[in-house]
Amino acid sequence: MTTPSGGHAENKGANVENGGGRGGDERVPVGVVGTGGMGGMHAMCLHRKVAGAKVVAVSDVDAERAGKVAGDCGGAVVFGDAVEMIRDESVEAVVIASPDPTHAGLVLECLRIGKPVMCEKPLATSPGEALGIVEAEVDLGRRLVQVGFMRRYDPQHVDVKRTVDSGHIGRPVLFKGWHRNQRIPPGTDSEGVIVNSGIHDLDSARWMLGEEIEEVFVRGLNTSGSSGGELDLQLIQLSFSGNCLGIIEVNVDAGFGYEVGVEVVGERGTAYTAPPTGAIVRLQNSYAQNVETDWLERFETAYTVELQNWIESIYRGRPGGPDAWDGYASLVAAEACIASIRSGRPEAVATPERPALYAGEATGVAG
Numbered sequence: 431m432t433t434p435s436g437g438h439a440e441n442k443g444a445n446v447e448n449g450g451g452r453g454g455d456e457r458v459p460v461g462v463v464g465t466g467g468m469g470g471m472h473a474m475c476l477h478r479k480v481a482g483a484k485v486v487a488v489s490d491v492d493a494e495r496a497g498k499v500a501g502d503c504g505g506a507v508v509f510g511d512a513v514e515m516i517r518d519e520s521v522e523a524v525v526i527a528s529p530d531p532t533h534a535g536l537v538l539e540c541l542r543i544g545k546p547v548m549c550e551k552p553l554a555t556s557p558g559e560a561l562g563i564v565e566a567e568v569d570l571g572r573r574l575v576q577v578g579f580m581r582r583y584d585p586q587h588v589d590v591k592r593t594v595d596s597g598h599i600g601r602p603v604l605f606k607g608w609h610r611n612q613r614i615p616p617g618t619d620s621e622g623v624i625v626n627s628g629i630h631d632l633d634s635a636r637w638m639l640g641e642e643i644e645e646v647f648v649r650g651l652n653t654s655g656s657s658g659g660e661l662d663l664q665l666i667q668l669s670f671s672g673n674c675l676g677i678i679e680v681n682v683d684a685g686f687g688y689e690v691g692v693e694v695v696g697e698r699g700t701a702y703t704a705p706p707t708g709a710i711v712r713l714q715n716s717y718a719q720n721v722e723t724d725w726l727e728r729f730e731t732a733y734t735v736e737l738q739n740w741i742e743s744i745y746r747g748r749p750g751g752p753d754a755w756d757g758y759a760s761l762v763a764a765e766a767c768i769a770s771i772r773s774g775r776p777e778a779v780a781t782p783e784r785p786a787l788y789a790g791e792a793t794g795v796a797g
């Protein structure tokens with residue numbers, strides 16, 4: 431059997447083995463929970479761009495939105511209830527793109543019935559919830575969860591990661607990350623800035639360096655002058671297990687557009703993501719280049735590669751990419767960041783030992 435993009439599959443994978451009723455159609459039947467910005471994009475991406483997948487079901491509490499996405503995907507079945515959709519026998523793999531507080535319960539339901547799941551970040555809203563998922567997988571004895579840390583599939587990030595791993599720049603001594611959003615979503619508090627946005631950067635740092643975060647110290651500012659006083663600009667200082675330092679800027683109300691990048695400074699050199707592509711225009715004594723509006727635009731390629739890799743991992747029956755442990759470890763670091771905001775001091779990140787189930791390829795370069 432070949433994988434959807436032409437590679438050789440070693441075995442058929444859990445869901446393929448379980449998947450009676452597909453007849454001659456080898457495509458993996460996927461159900462998508464949440465059909466908003468991310469879920470709608472994932473559904474369309476699976477339908478139009480990803481080889482070896484078909485969207486057979488969608489679920490949303492907003493029936494009109496779900497109906498529109500279902501129609502655009504060639505007539506997927508609409509479910510009002512996500513658990514009902516996950517349990518339906520027509521669905522063999524699940525994408526979760528509903529709001530953060532729904533993630534943990536829906537992932538656990540997928541594990542309970544043995545269906546592969548690609549869950550948007552964060553895996554859960556607390557380390558305790560995420561640990562429950564890790565423990566469920568360890569009990570199961572196999573990994574079924576991939577977390578939507580799509581930067582691991584972004585060509586620019588992957589280039590930096592390969593350079594770091596090649597040893598060309600020497601041992602990493604400093605990680606720098608910057609993450610700027612145009613506008614803070616209404617209702618976001620200082621903790622939400624970490625758990626919903628900064629979580630990407632915490633994962634990126636762990637992945638780039640292949641090390642766990644040991645300590646964090648967060649300082650923040652309310653730049654918008656909002657009455658809530660939320661810290662929309664946060665600087666996270668980090669130290670890592672391998673005697674390396676880090677600094678992450680999370681600025682969720684930057685005003686000018688969306689920008690994400692990383693730099694890894696090594697003992698002999700440095701590697702960083704390239705600036706945005708697109709024409710540079712010199713006009714009226716200025717020098718200008720477009721800045722992307724949001725993540726959907728900036729990471730369009732990464733989302734496609736992420737889903738293609740996920741589908742291929744299902745064919746192979748061998749999960750890859752960011753796993754439940756990565757989802758958990760990033761939340762442990764996020765919790766320490768929140769503690770640091772409250773205490774005004776550096777806080778230790780108490781990540782337990784990684785279970786054997788998560789050793790190896792899952793934290794390497796994706797794809």
Ligand SMILES: NC(=O)c1ccc[n+]([C@@H]2O[C@H](COP(=O)([O-])OP(=O)(O)OC[C@H]3O[C@@H](n4cnc5c(N)ncnc54)[C@H](O)[C@@H]3O)[C@@H](O)[C@H]2O)c1
Pocket residue numbers: 463464465466467468469489490491492495512527528529530532550551552578579580626725
């Ligand atoms: N990886 C990334 O780059 C990235 C970017 C943005 C958002 N996200 C994550 O994706 C998820 C969705 O974010 P979004 O921006 O698409 O939000 P959104 O508000 O645009 O969409 C969420 C959708 O889920 C639906 N929904 C709510 N409760 C539901 C339930 N119980 N069952 C089924 N559907 C339900 C809503 O009606 C809505 O249509 C969040 O977890 C968010 O953190 C990831």
